[in-house]
Amino acid sequence: MSDNTLYPGLNLGDSHGEAHVGAETTVFGFWVFVMSDLIIFGILFAAYASYLDPLGLAGAPGPKDLFDIRSVAIQTGLLLLGGTAYGGVSLSVKYNCSRARVLGWLAVCAALGAGFLFFEIKDFVSQAGEGGVPQASGWLSSYWALVGLHGVHVSSGIVWIIAMMGQIVWRGIDDAVKIRLSMLGVFWHFLDLVWIGIFSFVFLVPLA
Amino acid sequence: MTRTTSPIFGRLDWSVTPYTDLLRKVDSNSLVGAGAATVLVLGAIVTIALITWKKWWGPLFKDWLTSPDAKKIGIMYIVLGLVMMARGIAEGFVMRTHQTTALGTLAEPEKGLVAPEHFSQLFSTHGTIMIFFVAMPLLIGLINFVLPQQLGARDMAFPVLNQVSLGLTAAGAGLVMISLLIGKFGTGGWTMYPPYTGITYSPGEGVDYWVWAILISGLGSTLTGMNFAVTIFKNRAPGMEFMRMPLFCWTSLCVAIMLIYAMPALTVSSAMLALDRYAGFRFFANDGGGNMMNYANIFWMFGHPEVYILILPAFGVFSEISSTFSGKKLYGYTSLVIASMSIAVISFTVWLHHFFTMGQSAGVNIAFGIATMIIAIPTGVKIYDWMATMWRGRVRLTTPIVYLTGFFLLFVIGGLSGIILANPSIDYQVHNTTFLVAHFHNVIIPGTLFGMLAGIHYWYPKAFGYRLDETWGRRTALLFVAGFMLTFLPLYVLGLMGLPRRSPTFQNPAFMPWMIVAEVGACLMLAALASLFWTFRTSFKNRTKLAVPGGDPWNGATLEWSTPAPVPEWTFPCIPEVTARDDWGETKRAGDPWRAPDTYSDIEMPANTLHGLLIAAASFGLGFAMVWHIWWLAIVSFLAIPGIMAVRGMREIEPKIIPASQVREEDRKFRERVASLTPVTRADEASERNQGVPDLSEFAG
Numbered sequence A: 001m002s003d004n005t006l007y008p009g010l011n012l013g014d015s016h017g018e019a020h021v022g023a024e025t026t027v028f029g030f031w032v033f034v035m036s037d038l039i040i041f042g043i044l045f046a047a048y049a050s051y052l053d054p055l056g057l058a059g060a061p062g063p064k065d066l067f068d069i070r071s072v073a074i075q076t077g078l079l080l081l082g083g084t085a086y087g088g089v090s091l092s093v094k095y096n097c098s099r100a101r102v103l104g105w106l107a108v109c110a111a112l113g114a115g116f117l118f119f120e121i122k123d124f125v126s127q128a129g130e131g132g133v134p135q136a137s138g139w140l141s142s143y144w145a146l147v148g149l150h151g152v153h154v155s156s157g158i159v160w161i162i163a164m165m166g167q168i169v170w171r172g173i174d175d176a177v178k179i180r181l182s183m184l185g186v187f188w189h190f191l192d193l194v195w196i197g198i199f200s201f202v203f204l205v206p207l208a
Numbered sequence B: 001m002t003r004t005t006s007p008i009f010g011r012l013d014w015s016v017t018p019y020t021d022l023l024r025k026v027d028s029n030s031l032v033g034a035g036a037a038t039v040l041v042l043g044a045i046v047t048i049a050l051i052t053w054k055k056w057w058g059p060l061f062k063d064w065l066t067s068p069d070a071k072k073i074g075i076m077y078i079v080l081g082l083v084m085m086a087r088g089i090a091e092g093f094v095m096r097t098h099q100t101t102a103l104g105t106l107a108e109p110e111k112g113l114v115a116p117e118h119f120s121q122l123f124s125t126h127g128t129i130m131i132f133f134v135a136m137p138l139l140i141g142l143i144n145f146v147l148p149q150q151l152g153a154r155d156m157a158f159p160v161l162n163q164v165s166l167g168l169t170a171a172g173a174g175l176v177m178i179s180l181l182i183g184k185f186g187t188g189g190w191t192m193y194p195p196y197t198g199i200t201y202s203p204g205e206g207v208d209y210w211v212w213a214i215l216i217s218g219l220g221s222t223l224t225g226m227n228f229a230v231t232i233f234k235n236r237a238p239g240m241e242f243m244r245m246p247l248f249c250w251t252s253l254c255v256a257i258m259l260i261y262a263m264p265a266l267t268v269s270s271a272m273l274a275l276d277r278y279a280g281f282r283f284f285a286n287d288g289g290g291n292m293m294n295y296a297n298i299f300w301m302f303g304h305p306e307v308y309i310l311i312l313p314a315f316g317v318f319s320e321i322s323s324t325f326s327g328k329k330l331y332g333y334t335s336l337v338i339a340s341m342s343i344a345v346i347s348f349t350v351w352l353h354h355f356f357t358m359g360q361s362a363g364v365n366i367a368f369g370i371a372t373m374i375i376a377i378p379t380g381v382k383i384y385d386w387m388a389t390m391w392r393g394r395v396r397l398t399t400p401i402v403y404l405t406g407f408f409l410l411f412v413i414g415g416l417s418g419i420i421l422a423n424p425s426i427d428y429q430v431h432n433t434t435f436l437v438a439h440f441h442n443v444i445i446p447g448t449l450f451g452m453l454a455g456i457h458y459w460y461p462k463a464f465g466y467r468l469d470e471t472w473g474r475r476t477a478l479l480f481v482a483g484f485m486l487t488f489l490p491l492y493v494l495g496l497m498g499l500p501r502r503s504p505t506f507q508n509p510a511f512m513p514w515m516i517v518a519e520v521g522a523c524l525m526l527a528a529l530a531s532l533f534w535t536f537r538t539s540f541k542n543r544t545k546l547a548v549p550g551g552d553p554w555n556g557a558t559l560e561w562s563t564p565a566p567v568p569e570w571t572f573p574c575i576p577e578v579t580a581r582d583d584w585g586e587t588k589r590a591g592d593p594w595r596a597p598d599t600y601s602d603i604e605m606p607a608n609t610l611h612g613l614l615i616a617a618a619s620f621g622l623g624f625a626m627v628w629h630i631w632w633l634a635i636v637s638f639l640a641i642p643g644i645m646a647v648r649g650m651r652e653i654e655p656k657i658i659p660a661s662q663v664r665e666e667d668r669k670f671r672e673r674v675a676s677l678t679p680v681t682r683a684d685e686a687s688e689r690n691q692g693v694p695d696l697s698e699f700a701g
């Protein structure tokens, strides 16, 4: 298989034989899925922008009242570090490192993701306490839906990481597991990408 | 009215069935409601009894429900679509009958067979069913069956995912079906515009049925789109370059791309509506910062591409049959490819024509109006290409060609009325009248429906090994053509006379003559439906006479005709090496197309699995529980889905291996069979002499 047909991103490499070939189709398919998911986020971004005006804010607490940019910065740091940590997983799989190594990196990713969620939920709770509930205005509905959906994605990413750790322990790093780890990588990095959009457009733009 | 929610049964209680209404008050309205529920219940009982009596549960389970084979999945989709179509057409008939009896007077403005509320449910379920559970399953099913065979692939890229998609679609259809018996369906039309469908104006389960049916089946369609796209990109046989793919594959690719990009919009708009209804969000509320226009925009960002998702596979079918049944190469292949792709792309830029009257500036309206008109250009190119394909060909008037002819005549009328509507100033006059109803039925029925029925007729022998009866096939087609014209052409006139769509009643006696014509048409549509089912039945009874074991009954040119009929599970004994466009036709021209491959090897097939069924059951449970606020069931079903996936992930699943010796043996039998059958000429194609081996000297395609 010539190199230019490979899916974008870190490939397993020829030495992985069947897994490398199988990953070609499966991970490509997952890219397509992520593209479709991106449309969902895209529409929610557009909706968020459309509610970000006095009509949509409707006198309820707005960005300036609710956003704690320090906490958002911490979340950003944790999530992006978590994304970087996945590089450890991919490389350990690619270079046939020990199971423990892969499990370790996965655990780091899950922990950083959980840290992100901790701060995000803390923010949600305190915003709700200040009257910033999704029922209060169109803008708040769209804020909760967009950021909340990202949070749901991160949570399911963590569930997926745990499931993969289970599979690694249970069945070892076989071809199917390698391919799934490659897909999980695409997913996990995708969440960073969406977050960068959220960080800039949801938080920075209205505060600017 | 406040309803209590029990922790176990949610909002379910005995008052939710149509029989309760019947007990309360006997009139034509409650009779129709209870009658429909009874048909559903009896239908289910009869089906279950029949399966039990014939001892079909085992085969049904082993050969069908657990099969990840795209061909079988395709057939199951089509069966689902046809069953739902029976309900959809019956509802269309009830609506027409209602309107025919709905002429009110000033003293008594409301009249007719059913109550206004019931009429609203009818057009809402009818529209929802016809679009999501008839047209979509038919086209997705046909693509599933045909696409891998035409590409020279054994299966879809993700067979198990394919099964899951089918399960999700069926779960959605199940929700709409069960709403006949338990509770009511929404009354907001197939578009379910808020704020009317918000919790304030539409409390109760109706809109929720729609929301969950759409969310669940929509996810299935998104996954299907991915599956098709990846199959086309990654699973083509060696040598099957893009510009060698049959046109049906191209239109499938367009459909795949559109599903991937358009379905998410529907998911978002429905999910937002659900959040508004369940959690008090304010996306589409009238006050507090809500904005209904966001719903209209997001919904139609899906909705317009959707109508091209519906029509493009039909265009693919027409490309195949126009060439096959006139014994000529498809005219203007490249232009058809470009036209299909242009339609797919432009269709994302026109959504606003669905609400010209909802307050944008004239400048915005005209931009979208022009974009809409531009789509007519590639569509026109296609029509000319098909006509040129048939020009001076030896056209055989088989059933698919009857559909094609009906399509030519009628679809063009529908397309032209679309251009009329694309002009915002005209749209201001006729929007929301039955002129529009006539327009969209005029493109959907002669386009999508005729296309799918033609396709079913065309590929049926490949699936089951025998042809469909031509006489009954043609009768069905003609009934559909005539029924369509009588039912829907009068609606243009009625619309121009000022009858709003979705009207439960009207007071203008001048409408009556047209109403009666339309009623006659609706009867013909029912007859066409009956005739369609009769076609299946008599053909099944005559299956030995209609058998085409040679596998190539129409002297076709594309790869799927090179295999036996019915096509074996593994499709190709060995993956073909493609050297030309219309590869099978080229092999025919070179002589001796049925030469056996030199070597055979073991074939790996995905093993049967319960996965799709389990996911379907869980998602049906989730939808039903959410509709009735049965929270414990919702939580259980919701958690079951990742649970099922996790369990599958833990297991190592061995593929099914079909040994080379078995493949060789079956293939040898097939080739001997072909050699022993007498080739049939085109003139005899519709007779019993057609056993699936065509006279090669006649091949010109």
Ligand code: HEM
Binding pocket: B088, B089, B091, B092, B093, B095, B096, B123, B124, B126, B127, B128, B130, B131, B134, B135, B188, B189, B190, B191, B434, B437, B441, B444, B445, B448, B449, B487, B500, B501, B502, B503, B522, B525
């Ligand atoms: C075969 C016979 C059919 C009959 C007799 C029929 C009849 C009707 C009638 C009476 C309405 C209501 C019109 C109104 O609002 O005044 C309607 C609406 C509709 N029909 Fe059909 N129809 C048929 C087939 C189809 C097919 C095949 C499709 C699509 C695949 C379809 C899609 C729709 C849609 C989307 C609506 C709009 C529902 C709404 O208002 O939300 N129909 N039809």
Ligand SMILES: [Cu+2]
Binding pocket: B303, B304, B307, B350, B351, B353, B354
């Ligand atoms: Cu449109």
